[in-house]
Amino acid sequence: MALEQSVVDTLKAISTATITTVLLKKGLRNVWLRGTKPLAPGQPRLVGPAFTLRFVPAREDLATPASWASPISTRAAIEAMPAGCIAVVDAMGVTDAGIFGDILCARMLKRGVVALITDGVVRDVAGVLGTGLPVWCNGVAAPPSVAGLTFVAWQQPIACGGVAVFPDDVIVVDDDGAVLIPAALLPEVLAEAPEQERTEAWIMNEVGRDVPLPGLYPMNADTKARYEAAKKDGTA
Template sequence: MPLDATTIATLEGISTATLTTVLLKKGLRNVWLRGTKPLKAGQTRLVGPAFTLRFVPAREDLATPASWSSPISTRAAIEAMPEGCIAVVDAMGVTDAGIFGDILCRRMRLRGVAALVTDGVVRDAAGVLASELPVWCAGIAAPPSVAGLTFVGWQEPVGCGGVAVFPNDVIVVDDDGAVVIPQALLAEVVAIAVEQERQESWIYAQVEAGMALPGLYPPNEENKARYEAFKAAQGT
Protein backbone atom coordinates (compact mmCIF):
# COMPACT_ATOMS: atom_id res chain seq x y z
CA MET A 1 0.00 0.00 0.00
CA PRO A 2 1.93 3.03 -1.23
CA LEU A 3 1.97 6.20 0.82
CA ASP A 4 0.72 9.41 -0.74
CA ALA A 5 3.33 11.99 -1.67
CA THR A 6 2.03 14.53 0.84
CA THR A 7 2.41 12.14 3.78
CA ILE A 8 5.90 11.17 2.68
CA ALA A 9 6.98 14.79 2.28
CA THR A 10 5.55 15.69 5.69
CA LEU A 11 7.24 12.81 7.50
CA GLU A 12 10.54 13.56 5.77
CA GLY A 13 10.49 16.81 7.73
CA ILE A 14 9.87 15.16 11.12
CA SER A 15 12.66 13.55 13.14
CA THR A 16 12.43 10.06 14.56
CA ALA A 17 13.06 11.68 17.96
CA THR A 18 9.86 13.68 17.60
CA LEU A 19 7.95 10.64 16.39
CA THR A 20 8.97 8.54 19.39
CA THR A 21 7.71 11.28 21.70
CA VAL A 22 4.40 11.56 19.86
CA LEU A 23 3.94 7.80 19.92
CA LEU A 24 4.83 7.73 23.62
CA LYS A 25 2.01 10.22 24.24
CA LYS A 26 -0.26 7.78 22.39
CA GLY A 27 0.85 4.99 24.76
CA LEU A 28 3.33 3.26 22.43
CA ARG A 29 6.72 2.94 24.11
CA ASN A 30 8.32 0.26 21.96
CA VAL A 31 8.62 1.75 18.47
CA TRP A 32 12.38 2.36 18.00
CA LEU A 33 14.05 -0.62 16.29
CA ARG A 34 17.14 -1.48 18.36
CA GLY A 35 20.37 -2.06 16.49
CA THR A 36 19.31 -0.20 13.36
CA LYS A 37 22.10 2.29 12.82
CA PRO A 38 22.84 4.07 9.53
CA LEU A 39 25.54 2.23 7.63
CA LYS A 40 26.83 5.58 6.39
CA ALA A 41 26.67 8.83 8.30
CA GLY A 42 24.41 11.52 6.90
CA GLN A 43 21.94 9.30 5.10
CA THR A 44 18.80 11.17 4.12
CA ARG A 45 15.70 10.75 6.27
CA LEU A 46 13.45 8.30 4.44
CA VAL A 47 9.84 7.20 4.75
CA GLY A 48 8.08 4.16 3.35
CA PRO A 49 5.70 1.28 3.99
CA ALA A 50 7.28 -1.76 5.62
CA PHE A 51 7.95 -4.81 3.48
CA THR A 52 8.86 -7.44 6.06
CA LEU A 53 11.24 -10.40 5.84
CA ARG A 54 11.92 -12.98 8.52
CA PHE A 55 14.80 -15.25 9.46
CA VAL A 56 14.88 -17.97 12.13
CA PRO A 57 17.91 -19.74 13.62
CA ALA A 58 19.95 -21.76 11.14
CA ARG A 59 18.98 -25.37 10.68
CA GLU A 60 21.60 -27.36 8.84
CA ASP A 61 19.27 -29.11 6.39
CA LEU A 62 17.70 -25.81 5.34
CA ALA A 63 20.36 -23.13 5.75
CA THR A 64 22.55 -24.06 2.78
CA PRO A 65 23.76 -22.20 -0.31
CA ALA A 66 21.26 -24.31 -2.28
CA SER A 67 18.45 -22.56 -0.42
CA TRP A 68 19.25 -19.34 -2.30
CA SER A 69 17.52 -20.90 -5.34
CA SER A 70 14.42 -21.94 -3.40
CA PRO A 71 11.03 -20.36 -4.14
CA ILE A 72 11.17 -19.17 -0.52
CA SER A 73 14.37 -17.18 -0.61
CA THR A 74 15.64 -13.68 -0.13
CA ARG A 75 16.02 -13.50 -3.91
CA ALA A 76 12.33 -14.24 -4.45
CA ALA A 77 11.34 -11.78 -1.72
CA ILE A 78 13.31 -8.99 -3.37
CA GLU A 79 11.45 -9.54 -6.63
CA ALA A 80 8.17 -9.05 -4.73
CA MET A 81 9.19 -5.71 -3.20
CA PRO A 82 7.20 -2.73 -4.50
CA GLU A 83 8.81 0.55 -5.41
CA GLY A 84 9.13 2.92 -2.46
CA CYS A 85 8.93 0.28 0.27
CA ILE A 86 11.39 -0.04 3.13
CA ALA A 87 12.56 -3.62 3.61
CA VAL A 88 12.43 -4.50 7.31
CA VAL A 89 14.36 -7.68 8.06
CA ASP A 90 14.01 -9.63 11.27
CA ALA A 91 17.46 -11.21 11.63
CA MET A 92 17.00 -11.93 15.35
CA GLY A 93 19.86 -9.58 16.20
CA VAL A 94 22.39 -12.07 14.79
CA THR A 95 25.61 -10.19 14.06
CA ASP A 96 27.90 -12.89 12.65
CA ALA A 97 26.00 -13.70 9.44
CA GLY A 98 25.38 -11.05 6.79
CA ILE A 99 21.81 -11.18 5.50
CA PHE A 100 22.45 -9.23 2.27
CA GLY A 101 25.49 -8.31 0.21
CA ASP A 102 26.26 -6.04 -2.70
CA ILE A 103 24.35 -7.90 -5.45
CA LEU A 104 21.10 -8.16 -3.51
CA CYS A 105 21.31 -4.56 -2.33
CA ARG A 106 21.96 -3.33 -5.86
CA ARG A 107 18.96 -5.26 -7.16
CA MET A 108 16.80 -3.71 -4.45
CA ARG A 109 18.03 -0.26 -5.38
CA LEU A 110 17.29 -0.82 -9.06
CA ARG A 111 13.78 -1.99 -8.17
CA GLY A 112 13.19 1.30 -6.37
CA VAL A 113 13.29 0.02 -2.80
CA ALA A 114 13.78 3.05 -0.56
CA ALA A 115 15.95 1.45 2.14
CA LEU A 116 16.94 -1.68 4.04
CA VAL A 117 16.41 -1.82 7.80
CA THR A 118 17.56 -4.78 9.89
CA ASP A 119 18.59 -5.71 13.41
CA GLY A 120 21.18 -7.97 11.76
CA VAL A 121 24.22 -7.18 9.64
CA VAL A 122 25.20 -6.95 5.99
CA ARG A 123 28.27 -8.26 4.16
CA ASP A 124 30.42 -6.97 1.29
CA ALA A 125 30.53 -3.58 2.99
CA ALA A 126 32.23 -1.67 0.16
CA GLY A 127 29.87 -3.16 -2.39
CA VAL A 128 26.78 -2.42 -0.30
CA LEU A 129 27.85 1.20 0.00
CA ALA A 130 28.48 1.31 -3.74
CA SER A 131 25.02 -0.17 -4.40
CA GLU A 132 23.50 3.19 -3.37
CA LEU A 133 20.85 1.44 -1.27
CA PRO A 134 20.50 3.28 2.07
CA VAL A 135 20.99 0.74 4.87
CA TRP A 136 20.27 0.81 8.58
CA CYS A 137 21.75 -2.23 10.34
CA ALA A 138 23.71 -3.52 13.33
CA GLY A 139 27.05 -3.72 11.51
CA ILE A 140 29.11 -5.77 9.08
CA ALA A 141 30.07 -9.45 8.94
CA ALA A 142 31.80 -11.51 6.25
CA PRO A 143 29.91 -14.86 6.59
CA PRO A 144 26.72 -15.36 4.56
CA SER A 145 23.27 -15.53 6.09
CA VAL A 146 23.16 -19.33 6.03
CA ALA A 147 26.09 -19.42 8.45
CA GLY A 148 23.67 -18.46 11.21
CA LEU A 149 20.15 -17.98 9.86
CA THR A 150 17.37 -19.63 7.87
CA PHE A 151 15.13 -17.44 5.72
CA VAL A 152 11.48 -18.40 6.10
CA GLY A 153 9.26 -15.80 4.47
CA TRP A 154 8.10 -12.30 3.76
CA GLN A 155 5.15 -9.97 4.26
CA GLU A 156 4.16 -11.31 7.67
CA PRO A 157 4.47 -9.77 11.15
CA VAL A 158 8.08 -9.71 12.38
CA GLY A 159 10.01 -8.66 15.44
CA CYS A 160 12.87 -6.42 14.31
CA GLY A 161 15.07 -4.93 16.99
CA GLY A 162 12.57 -6.08 19.60
CA VAL A 163 9.71 -4.19 17.94
CA ALA A 164 6.62 -5.67 16.31
CA VAL A 165 6.41 -4.59 12.67
CA PHE A 166 3.48 -5.50 10.44
CA PRO A 167 3.46 -5.28 6.65
CA ASN A 168 2.54 -1.76 5.53
CA ASP A 169 3.29 -0.14 8.87
CA VAL A 170 5.12 3.10 8.15
CA ILE A 171 8.88 3.23 8.72
CA VAL A 172 10.85 6.44 9.20
CA VAL A 173 14.65 6.32 9.31
CA ASP A 174 17.24 8.99 10.00
CA ASP A 175 20.52 9.43 11.88
CA ASP A 176 18.84 8.32 15.14
CA GLY A 177 17.72 4.98 13.69
CA ALA A 178 14.39 3.51 12.62
CA VAL A 179 10.90 4.08 14.03
CA VAL A 180 7.66 2.29 13.17
CA ILE A 181 4.30 4.07 12.99
CA PRO A 182 1.33 1.69 13.09
CA GLN A 183 -0.65 2.23 9.91
CA ALA A 184 -3.91 2.74 11.80
CA LEU A 185 -2.39 5.66 13.74
CA LEU A 186 -0.64 7.32 10.81
CA ALA A 187 -2.91 10.30 10.16
CA GLU A 188 -3.21 11.20 13.83
CA VAL A 189 0.52 10.82 14.50
CA VAL A 190 1.44 12.95 11.51
CA ALA A 191 -0.88 15.77 12.59
CA ILE A 192 0.43 15.79 16.16
CA ALA A 193 4.06 15.51 15.03
CA VAL A 194 3.77 18.48 12.68
CA GLU A 195 2.47 20.64 15.51
CA GLN A 196 5.14 19.39 17.92
CA GLU A 197 7.92 20.20 15.43
CA ARG A 198 6.46 23.68 14.94
CA GLN A 199 6.23 24.31 18.68
CA GLU A 200 9.74 23.01 19.36
CA SER A 201 11.16 25.22 16.62
CA TRP A 202 9.58 28.19 18.39
CA ILE A 203 10.95 27.03 21.75
CA TYR A 204 14.43 26.65 20.23
CA ALA A 205 14.23 30.22 18.96
CA GLN A 206 13.27 31.38 22.46
CA VAL A 207 16.28 29.55 23.90
CA GLU A 208 18.49 31.23 21.32
CA ALA A 209 17.06 34.55 22.47
CA GLY A 210 18.22 33.80 26.02
CA MET A 211 15.10 32.45 27.75
CA ALA A 212 15.53 29.96 30.60
CA LEU A 213 14.01 26.49 30.28
CA PRO A 214 11.64 26.36 33.29
CA GLY A 215 8.19 27.29 32.07
CA LEU A 216 9.38 27.26 28.47
CA TYR A 217 10.09 23.59 27.83
CA PRO A 218 7.47 22.33 28.33
CA PRO A 219 5.62 25.62 28.07
CA ASN A 220 3.50 26.91 30.91
CA GLU A 221 0.24 28.74 30.30
CA GLU A 222 1.99 32.06 29.71
CA ASN A 223 4.32 30.63 27.10
CA LYS A 224 1.53 28.61 25.50
CA ALA A 225 -0.29 31.91 25.01
CA ARG A 226 2.85 33.49 23.54
CA TYR A 227 3.21 30.55 21.17
CA GLU A 228 -0.41 30.79 20.05
CA ALA A 229 0.07 34.49 19.40
CA PHE A 230 3.15 33.66 17.33
CA LYS A 231 1.15 31.17 15.25
CA ALA A 232 -1.63 33.66 14.73
CA ALA A 233 0.86 36.26 13.53
CA GLN A 234 2.30 33.68 11.12
CA GLY A 235 -1.15 32.73 9.88
CA THR A 236 -0.72 29.08 10.92
Protein backbone atom coordinates in the same frame (compact mmCIF):
# COMPACT_ATOMS: atom_id res chain seq x y z
CA MET B 1 0.14 -0.13 0.52
CA ALA B 2 1.70 2.72 -1.41
CA LEU B 3 1.96 6.01 0.43
CA GLU B 4 0.71 9.21 -1.15
CA GLN B 5 3.51 11.63 -1.97
CA SER B 6 1.99 14.23 0.34
CA VAL B 7 2.30 11.76 3.24
CA VAL B 8 5.93 11.02 2.37
CA ASP B 9 6.73 14.72 2.09
CA THR B 10 5.13 15.51 5.45
CA LEU B 11 6.95 12.71 7.27
CA LYS B 12 10.29 13.58 5.68
CA ALA B 13 10.05 16.92 7.47
CA ILE B 14 9.51 15.30 10.88
CA SER B 15 12.32 13.76 12.93
CA THR B 16 12.08 10.26 14.34
CA ALA B 17 12.56 11.84 17.77
CA THR B 18 9.40 13.89 17.29
CA ILE B 19 7.48 10.85 16.07
CA THR B 20 8.44 8.86 19.17
CA THR B 21 7.19 11.71 21.35
CA VAL B 22 3.86 11.90 19.51
CA LEU B 23 3.41 8.13 19.80
CA LEU B 24 4.45 8.16 23.46
CA LYS B 25 1.57 10.54 24.16
CA LYS B 26 -0.70 7.88 22.66
CA GLY B 27 0.71 5.18 24.93
CA LEU B 28 3.12 3.57 22.44
CA ARG B 29 6.59 3.25 23.96
CA ASN B 30 8.15 0.49 21.87
CA VAL B 31 8.41 1.88 18.33
CA TRP B 32 12.16 2.48 17.89
CA LEU B 33 13.90 -0.47 16.21
CA ARG B 34 17.01 -1.27 18.26
CA GLY B 35 20.26 -1.77 16.41
CA THR B 36 19.23 0.17 13.31
CA LYS B 37 22.24 2.39 12.74
CA PRO B 38 23.07 4.21 9.51
CA LEU B 39 25.65 2.26 7.52
CA ALA B 40 26.96 5.47 5.97
CA PRO B 41 26.98 9.05 7.27
CA GLY B 42 24.70 11.58 5.68
CA GLN B 43 21.90 9.25 4.65
CA PRO B 44 18.68 11.24 4.21
CA ARG B 45 15.53 10.84 6.27
CA LEU B 46 13.42 8.29 4.41
CA VAL B 47 9.81 7.13 4.58
CA GLY B 48 7.99 4.08 3.28
CA PRO B 49 5.63 1.20 4.05
CA ALA B 50 7.32 -1.82 5.63
CA PHE B 51 7.99 -4.87 3.50
CA THR B 52 8.89 -7.48 6.08
CA LEU B 53 11.35 -10.40 5.88
CA ARG B 54 12.04 -12.98 8.59
CA PHE B 55 14.97 -15.17 9.50
CA VAL B 56 15.09 -17.87 12.18
CA PRO B 57 18.16 -19.60 13.64
CA ALA B 58 20.20 -21.63 11.18
CA ARG B 59 19.36 -25.30 10.85
CA GLU B 60 21.92 -27.36 9.03
CA ASP B 61 19.51 -29.10 6.64
CA LEU B 62 17.92 -25.80 5.61
CA ALA B 63 20.59 -23.12 5.88
CA THR B 64 22.72 -24.12 2.90
CA PRO B 65 23.91 -22.32 -0.23
CA ALA B 66 21.38 -24.46 -2.15
CA SER B 67 18.58 -22.69 -0.25
CA TRP B 68 19.36 -19.49 -2.16
CA ALA B 69 17.62 -21.05 -5.19
CA SER B 70 14.56 -22.11 -3.19
CA PRO B 71 11.12 -20.60 -3.92
CA ILE B 72 11.29 -19.38 -0.31
CA SER B 73 14.44 -17.31 -0.47
CA THR B 74 15.65 -13.77 -0.07
CA ARG B 75 15.96 -13.67 -3.85
CA ALA B 76 12.27 -14.46 -4.32
CA ALA B 77 11.31 -11.96 -1.61
CA ILE B 78 13.23 -9.18 -3.32
CA GLU B 79 11.35 -9.82 -6.56
CA ALA B 80 8.09 -9.30 -4.64
CA MET B 81 9.13 -5.91 -3.23
CA PRO B 82 7.12 -2.99 -4.64
CA ALA B 83 8.71 0.31 -5.51
CA GLY B 84 8.60 2.77 -2.62
CA CYS B 85 8.74 0.20 0.16
CA ILE B 86 11.30 -0.07 2.95
CA ALA B 87 12.60 -3.60 3.50
CA VAL B 88 12.54 -4.42 7.22
CA VAL B 89 14.41 -7.60 8.10
CA ASP B 90 14.14 -9.59 11.31
CA ALA B 91 17.60 -11.10 11.75
CA MET B 92 17.12 -11.70 15.49
CA GLY B 93 20.01 -9.35 16.24
CA VAL B 94 22.53 -11.85 14.84
CA THR B 95 25.76 -10.01 14.12
CA ASP B 96 28.05 -12.74 12.73
CA ALA B 97 26.19 -13.54 9.49
CA GLY B 98 25.42 -10.89 6.87
CA ILE B 99 21.85 -11.06 5.64
CA PHE B 100 22.43 -9.24 2.32
CA GLY B 101 25.43 -8.29 0.23
CA ASP B 102 26.08 -6.03 -2.73
CA ILE B 103 24.24 -8.05 -5.40
CA LEU B 104 20.99 -8.28 -3.46
CA CYS B 105 21.17 -4.61 -2.46
CA ALA B 106 21.80 -3.61 -6.07
CA ARG B 107 18.71 -5.54 -7.16
CA MET B 108 16.62 -3.92 -4.43
CA LEU B 109 17.68 -0.49 -5.65
CA LYS B 110 16.73 -1.42 -9.21
CA ARG B 111 13.27 -2.41 -7.97
CA GLY B 112 12.78 1.00 -6.37
CA VAL B 113 13.19 -0.08 -2.76
CA VAL B 114 13.75 3.02 -0.61
CA ALA B 115 15.99 1.51 2.08
CA LEU B 116 17.03 -1.63 3.94
CA ILE B 117 16.46 -1.77 7.70
CA THR B 118 17.62 -4.66 9.88
CA ASP B 119 18.62 -5.52 13.43
CA GLY B 120 21.26 -7.77 11.87
CA VAL B 121 24.28 -7.00 9.71
CA VAL B 122 25.26 -6.84 6.04
CA ARG B 123 28.27 -8.22 4.18
CA ASP B 124 30.33 -7.03 1.21
CA VAL B 125 30.16 -3.61 2.82
CA ALA B 126 32.20 -1.77 0.20
CA GLY B 127 29.95 -3.16 -2.50
CA VAL B 128 26.78 -2.42 -0.54
CA LEU B 129 27.88 1.18 -0.10
CA GLY B 130 28.69 1.30 -3.80
CA THR B 131 25.12 0.38 -4.76
CA GLY B 132 23.79 3.58 -3.21
CA LEU B 133 21.00 1.76 -1.36
CA PRO B 134 20.55 3.44 2.03
CA VAL B 135 21.04 0.86 4.79
CA TRP B 136 20.43 0.95 8.53
CA CYS B 137 21.84 -2.10 10.32
CA ASN B 138 23.81 -3.29 13.34
CA GLY B 139 27.19 -3.60 11.65
CA VAL B 140 28.96 -5.76 9.10
CA ALA B 141 30.21 -9.35 8.92
CA ALA B 142 31.91 -11.41 6.22
CA PRO B 143 30.02 -14.76 6.57
CA PRO B 144 26.84 -15.26 4.53
CA SER B 145 23.38 -15.46 6.07
CA VAL B 146 23.31 -19.28 6.03
CA ALA B 147 26.26 -19.31 8.43
CA GLY B 148 23.88 -18.32 11.21
CA LEU B 149 20.35 -17.86 9.86
CA THR B 150 17.57 -19.54 7.91
CA PHE B 151 15.27 -17.37 5.79
CA VAL B 152 11.65 -18.45 6.17
CA ALA B 153 9.12 -15.82 5.08
CA TRP B 154 8.23 -12.39 3.82
CA GLN B 155 5.25 -10.09 4.31
CA GLN B 156 4.40 -11.56 7.71
CA PRO B 157 4.52 -9.94 11.16
CA ILE B 158 8.10 -9.86 12.44
CA ALA B 159 10.11 -8.71 15.43
CA CYS B 160 12.86 -6.34 14.33
CA GLY B 161 14.97 -4.71 17.00
CA GLY B 162 12.47 -5.79 19.63
CA VAL B 163 9.55 -4.08 17.86
CA ALA B 164 6.53 -5.81 16.33
CA VAL B 165 6.42 -4.82 12.66
CA PHE B 166 3.48 -5.67 10.44
CA PRO B 167 3.47 -5.37 6.65
CA ASP B 168 2.52 -1.84 5.58
CA ASP B 169 3.26 -0.22 8.93
CA VAL B 170 4.99 3.04 8.10
CA ILE B 171 8.73 3.35 8.68
CA VAL B 172 10.55 6.66 9.14
CA VAL B 173 14.33 6.44 9.44
CA ASP B 174 17.03 9.05 9.98
CA ASP B 175 20.30 9.49 11.86
CA ASP B 176 18.57 8.42 15.10
CA GLY B 177 17.52 5.08 13.60
CA ALA B 178 14.22 3.61 12.43
CA VAL B 179 10.82 4.30 13.98
CA LEU B 180 7.56 2.53 13.25
CA ILE B 181 4.20 4.24 12.88
CA PRO B 182 1.34 1.73 13.13
CA ALA B 183 -0.69 2.05 9.94
CA ALA B 184 -3.88 2.71 11.91
CA LEU B 185 -2.28 5.68 13.70
CA LEU B 186 -0.81 7.32 10.60
CA PRO B 187 -3.60 9.94 10.26
CA GLU B 188 -3.14 11.04 13.88
CA VAL B 189 0.63 11.33 13.51
CA LEU B 190 0.23 13.35 10.32
CA ALA B 191 -2.18 15.67 12.13
CA GLU B 192 -0.10 16.18 15.27
CA ALA B 193 3.60 15.78 14.44
CA PRO B 194 4.03 18.91 12.29
CA GLU B 195 2.69 21.06 15.16
CA GLN B 196 5.08 19.32 17.56
CA GLU B 197 7.99 20.21 15.27
CA ARG B 198 6.76 23.81 15.00
CA THR B 199 6.43 24.07 18.77
CA GLU B 200 9.91 22.76 19.43
CA ALA B 201 11.42 25.04 16.78
CA TRP B 202 9.88 28.01 18.59
CA ILE B 203 11.18 26.74 21.93
CA MET B 204 14.67 26.40 20.45
CA ASN B 205 14.44 30.01 19.33
CA GLU B 206 13.45 31.03 22.85
CA VAL B 207 16.43 29.12 24.25
CA GLY B 208 18.58 31.09 21.84
CA ARG B 209 17.14 34.24 23.37
CA ASP B 210 18.35 33.01 26.80
CA VAL B 211 14.87 32.22 28.13
CA PRO B 212 15.13 29.85 31.16
CA LEU B 213 13.76 26.35 30.75
CA PRO B 214 11.29 26.25 33.67
CA GLY B 215 7.92 27.20 32.23
CA LEU B 216 9.32 27.07 28.69
CA TYR B 217 9.92 23.34 28.25
CA PRO B 218 7.33 22.11 28.94
CA MET B 219 5.35 25.27 28.39
CA ASN B 220 3.26 26.73 31.15
CA ALA B 221 0.11 28.74 30.51
CA ASP B 222 1.93 32.05 29.99
CA THR B 223 4.39 30.51 27.55
CA LYS B 224 1.58 28.82 25.64
CA ALA B 225 -0.11 32.19 25.30
CA ARG B 226 3.10 33.73 23.95
CA TYR B 227 3.48 30.84 21.52
CA GLU B 228 -0.08 31.21 20.23
CA ALA B 229 0.49 34.93 19.77
CA ALA B 230 3.70 34.21 17.86
CA LYS B 231 1.79 31.87 15.56
CA LYS B 232 -0.74 34.57 14.85
CA ASP B 233 1.85 37.18 14.02
CA GLY B 234 3.89 34.77 11.93
CA THR B 235 6.97 34.57 14.12
CA ALA B 236 6.41 30.92 15.07
